[in-house]
Amino acid sequence: xxxxxxxILILAGGLAGTVALRRAWQAKAADKPRWxxxxxxxxxxxxxxxxWVLGPARxxxxxxxxxxxxxxxxxxAGAQVRAARAGRAANGSLAPEPVERxxxxxxxxxxxxxxxPIGMIAAMAxxxxxxxxxxxxxxxxxxxxxxxxxxxxxxxxxxxxxxxRILRATAVLVGTALAGFAISILKGFA
Amino acid sequence: MTTPxxxxxxxRASAKRKKPLLARVPADFVRxxxxxxxxxxxxxxxxxxxxxxxxxxxxFAHEFQRWELAGLPRVEVLSAEAAQRALAEAVRRGGAGVxxxxxxxxxxxxxxxxxxxxxxAGKESTWLADAEGRIAARADMPWTEFITRLHIHLHLPQVWxxxxxxxxGVALLSSLISGILxxxxxxxxxxHLRLGGARRLQEADLHxxxxxxxxxxxxxxxxxxxxxxxxxxxxxVLGMALFQGDTAKVYALFIAQxxxxxxxxxxxxxxxxxxxxVERLAPGGQVSLVMxxxxxxxxxxxxxxxxxxxxxxxxxxxxxxxxxxRLYHEKRAADANLGESILGSIGKLHFGWFxxxxxxxxxxxxxxxxxYLAAGGVTIWLARRRDKRNPAPGLERLWAATLWxxxxxxxxxxxxxxxxxxxxxxxxxxxWGAVTLVGLASxxxxxxxxxxxxxxxxxxxLLLATATIHAGTIGGTDPVAWTIDGVLVLSGAALxxxxxxxxxxx
Numbered sequence: 001x002x003x004x005x006x007x008i009l010i011l012a013g014g015l016a017g018t019v020a021l022r023r024a025w026q027a028k029a030a031d032k033p034r035w036x037x038x039x040x041x042x043x044x045x046x047x048x049x050x051x052w053v054l055g056p057a058r059x060x061x062x063x064x065x066x067x068x069x070x071x072x073x074x075x076x077a078g079a080q081v082r083a084a085r086a087g088r089a090a091n092g093s094l095a096p097e098p099v100e101r102x103x104x105x106x107x108x109x110x111x112x113x114x115x116x117p118i119g120m121i122a123a124m125a126x127x128x129x130x131x132x133x134x135x136x137x138x139x140x141x142x143x144x145x146x147x148x149x150x151x152x153x154x155x156x157x158x159x160x161x162x163x164x165r166i167l168r169a170t171a172v173l174v175g176t177a178l179a180g181f182a183i184s185i186l187k188g189f190a
Numbered sequence: 191m192t193t194p195x196x197x198x199x200x201x202r203a204s205a206k207r208k209k210p211l212l213a214r215v216p217a218d219f220v221r222x223x224x225x226x227x228x229x230x231x232x233x234x235x236x237x238x239x240x241x242x243x244x245x246x247x248x249x250f251a252h253e254f255q256r257w258e259l260a261g262l263p264r265v266e267v268l269s270a271e272a273a274q275r276a277l278a279e280a281v282r283r284g285g286a287g288v289x290x291x292x293x294x295x296x297x298x299x300x301x302x303x304x305x306x307x308x309x310x311a312g313k314e315s316t317w318l319a320d321a322e323g324r325i326a327a328r329a330d331m332p333w334t335e336f337i338t339r340l341h342i343h344l345h346l347p348q349v350w351x352x353x354x355x356x357x358x359g360v361a362l363l364s365s366l367i368s369g370i371l372x373x374x375x376x377x378x379x380x381x382h383l384r385l386g387g388a389r390r391l392q393e394a395d396l397h398x399x400x401x402x403x404x405x406x407x408x409x410x411x412x413x414x415x416x417x418x419x420x421x422x423x424x425x426x427v428l429g430m431a432l433f434q435g436d437t438a439k440v441y442a443l444f445i446a447q448x449x450x451x452x453x454x455x456x457x458x459x460x461x462x463x464x465x466x467x468v469e470r471l472a473p474g475g476q477v478s479l480v481m482x483x484x485x486x487x488x489x490x491x492x493x494x495x496x497x498x499x500x501x502x503x504x505x506x507x508x509x510x511x512x513x514x515x516r517l518y519h520e521k522r523a524a525d526a527n528l529g530e531s532i533l534g535s536i537g538k539l540h541f542g543w544f545x546x547x548x549x550x551x552x553x554x555x556x557x558x559x560x561x562y563l564a565a566g567g568v569t570i571w572l573a574r575r576r577d578k579r580n581p582a583p584g585l586e587r588l589w590a591a592t593l594w595x596x597x598x599x600x601x602x603x604x605x606x607x608x609x610x611x612x613x614x615x616x617x618x619x620x621x622w623g624a625v626t627l628v629g630l631a632s633x634x635x636x637x638x639x640x641x642x643x644x645x646x647x648x649x650x651x652l653l654l655a656t657a658t659i660h661a662g663t664i665g666g667t668d669p670v671a672w673t674i675d676g677v678l679v680l681s682g683a684a685l686x687x688x689x690x691x692x693x694x695x696x
Binding site: 146149154158 | 217218220221223224225228230356363365367380384386387400404407410413416420424431432443500502527530532535539545548549552553555556
């Protein structure tokens with residue numbers, strides 16, 4: 001029962017915070033800071049206080065799943081419904097166009113190799129390096145190392161698919177992989 | 191000389207400082223990141239869509255199990271005596287050469303007691319026990335198994351399937367990173383949701399608003415999913431790099447050691463004294479799983495997982511006993527270090543199994559939002575091509591068939607699982623595969639509008655049929671099962687109603 005009440009309060013806090021942020025978004029320049037501070041305070045508070053009521057880790061994670069729902073409800077409630085029309089939207093409302101770059105087959109292949117297996121190996125090297133060199137309980141080092149792997153791999157993927165200087169990306173990722181594994185094996189896991 | 195109407199260098203610098211951080215990102219950088227975001231999204235869109243859609247449903251795996259077994263006895267408590275009786279009976283029915291047995295006592299959200307038996311020849315069976323431990327029936331839940339396996343390893347060989355799902359998680363995480371970097375108007379557009387006008391603007395608004403406002407959830411599920419999917423690979427590399435290829439040493443840091451092998455035959459292991467010990471070791475705890483190794487050999491062992499019911503995410507103690515009742519492994523959640531706590535939490539955090547129904551509903555809604563994010567990304571790309579007078583009608587049809595084929599395929603799988611419960615996951619898997627293929631083939635001849643319309647009607651009709659057949663054949667008194675039937679009816683009716691309102695896009 002306490003859990004349910006706490007969750008309803010989290011939802012209410014999320015709604016209030018997002019409504020305040022929406023007011024800041026709509027307000028004139030002078031009023032913006034006030035509403036913005038109120039909105040972020042409500043959202044921050046809704047993420048923080050559940051730690052005391054619902055558990056130090058469980059509470060914030062419950063809030064992290066409920067506050068976005070509340071926020072999307074507010075965004076949805078403010079939707080503008082327009083008459084359907086064919087054709088293009090005004091350019092100013094849209095994101096910029098992706099860059100057009102000339103490429104060759106080998107560059108495309110290398111780019112995807114960097115985003116895929118080479119990025120993965122580099123990410124593994126960083127994760128293992130963390131597990132080997134950072135002090136702490138072995139389980140903690142291994143788990144945090146394991147969490148680092150997808151983050152670094154994802155970052156490498158985003159970078160290599162965007163960067164026009166593909167040789168730079170190659171050098172950095174191959175260098176990271178070699179250096180990471182070398183210094184990890186040098187020390188070993190203890 | 192500077193005229194009064196022109197800003198000075200200082201004013202320009204001041205204005206630049208006041209711009210939000212993301213708005214100061216150079217346009218060329220944004221366009222380059224957008225290029226990568228677009229390429230990655232196109233490459234992984236179908237996989238992300240399928241994994242997210244199946245994941246949104248898998249949140250309710252326990253509820254689906256109750257739905258499939260609704261006509262069978264519900265159990266509030268399984269005593270030690272009843273657990274022992276259920277074990278003996280399930281082992282007898284499992285035949286000779288039992289390797290492992292998993293006893294799942296009832297819990298608040300799953301008031302059923304099941305015993306899963308794994309034989310030496312890969313033969314597996316799951317039984318449902320009543321409160322006295324009598325085997326009531328086979329616990330056939332092909333839909334639950336189908337949807338969870340689809341999400342976890344896409345029904346591919348487990349190692350490869352999990353890797354592919356993990357890779358999809360990484361691609362999703364990468365798309366989130368590039369999506370934020372490629373969104374300089376993140377604050378200016380924070381509340382814009384312009385529906386019904388130009389298609390591209392509508393889809394872009396939906397894509398960006400869902401992506402930004404639910405970002406904590408998206409990061410949480412993609413990161414945890416990537417780690418879970420890549421576990422085998424990460425452990426393999428760790429073992430190779432740090433433990434001379436011995437991955438068992440990595441696992442030994444986290445899980446109870448296997449008992450000493452002694453294959454001499456013996457009566458079924460007696461769990462009753464172990465239950466009594468567990469009661470003393472973890473008073474007030476609730477046994478959530480008992481894993482048995484070789485229960486009919488002298489080298490038998492039992493590993494008890496006990497939920498302590500606290501406010502911790504990782505609240506599970508574990509105790510392992512040898513056949514004679516000697517405790518040889520004891521791990522308490524309260525004493526766990528950060529790594530052990532993360533390991534104990536990551537599955538719950540990924541599936542939303544840590545805060546009751548409200549959190550599960552939030553996970554399902556946000557998961558469907560993430561599914562829409564994957565779908566909308568490709569739709570925006572297709573609309574952009576159309577805007578640039580370079581339309582790709584074949585790809586538009588193929589994408590519509592992919593999007594609408596999956597709800598229909600999953601609804602078909604649920605229906606056939608219900609009609610042939612004892613046939614395992616083969617029937618729903620075959621249905622899902624067949625409907626998916628037919629859906630994709632429809633892209634050859636049908637227009638996008640026709641594919642959408644047929645997809646909606648077919649999915650809606652299948653959902654209504656599933657609910658009707660379930661209510662008519664299984665029924666039962668479980669409110670959760672009736673709630674699922676109600677949701678199926680409402681969803682089916684909504685899809686059919688949407689069909690009547692939909693008109694071809696201009």
